[in-house]
Amino acid sequence: MDKKAMYNLSYGLFVLTARQGDKDNGCIINTAGQVTSTPNRISITVNKDNFTHDMIRDTGRFNISILSEKADFSLFRHFGFQSGRTVDKFAEYSACERSANGLYYITEGTNAYISARVEQTIDLGTHTMFIAAVEDMEVLSREPSATYAYYQSSIKPKPEKKAGKTVWRCTVCGYVYEGEELPADFVCPLCKHPASDFEKVSG
Ligand code: FE
Numbered sequence: 001m002d003k004k005a006m007y008n009l010s011y012g013l014f015v016l017t018a019r020q021g022d023k024d025n026g027c028i029i030n031t032a033g034q035v036t037s038t039p040n041r042i043s044i045t046v047n048k049d050n051f052t053h054d055m056i057r058d059t060g061r062f063n064i065s066i067l068s069e070k071a072d073f074s075l076f077r078h079f080g081f082q083s084g085r086t087v088d089k090f091a092e093y094s095a096c097e098r099s100a101n102g103l104y105y106i107t108e109g110t111n112a113y114i115s116a117r118v119e120q121t122i123d124l125g126t127h128t129m130f131i132a133a134v135e136d137m138e139v140l141s142r143e144p145s146a147t148y149a150y151y152q153s154s155i156k157p158k159p160e161k162k163a164g165k166t167v168w169r170c171t172v173c174g175y176v177y178e179g180e181e182l183p184a185d186f187v188c189p190l191c192k193h194p195a196s197d198f199e200k201v202s203g
Pocket of ligand 1: 174190
């Protein structure tokens with residue numbers, strides 16, 4: 001069995017947003033897709049550790065903003081590498097507007113948004129799958145959608161190689177740890193992924 005086969009699955013990238021009371025939040029997911037066309041339904045799968053997860057579970061509403069190839073790495077850092085439990089991600093964020101359901105969608109680095117209402121919730125252990133009816137949607141630009149492979153090849157910063165030095169690079173966000181050995185319990189300070197998501201880069 002070659003576990004690398006999983007790498008050949010193609011994924012899109014999305015900012016998932018929710019609103020509960022007067023609190024707005026959003027996170028990055030790669031797990032949205034259409035599941036039926038009549039009626040029009042999408043599914044998303046969200047890690048239970050994400051603050052947005054609890055907001056969707058409690059309110060039954062979410063938007064996905066589909067990221068385009070124009071999405072900047074700063075957008076991934078803003079929505080992906082910090083938690084809405086400690087940071088108000090929309091406090092000083094201007095590249096967004098509210099859709100008819102009152103939730104935010106992202107207007108820069110995106111090519112469409114979809115508003116949906118949860119119909120079914122499936123407990124998958126670490127994650128919850130929400131199956132939701134599409135209520136509204138708009139196309140925002142003609143830019144191609146960013147795939148996860150495009151993020152890896154063209155959006156994520158490239159590590160600088162340092163002559164004679166060994167570094168470890170986080171394959172998720174690009175963070176670089178300098179040192180011959182990466183501690184087994186190391187956690188990426190940017191995206192919180194474990195040491196197993198780092199690769200060794202020799203200078
Ligand atoms: Fe990382």
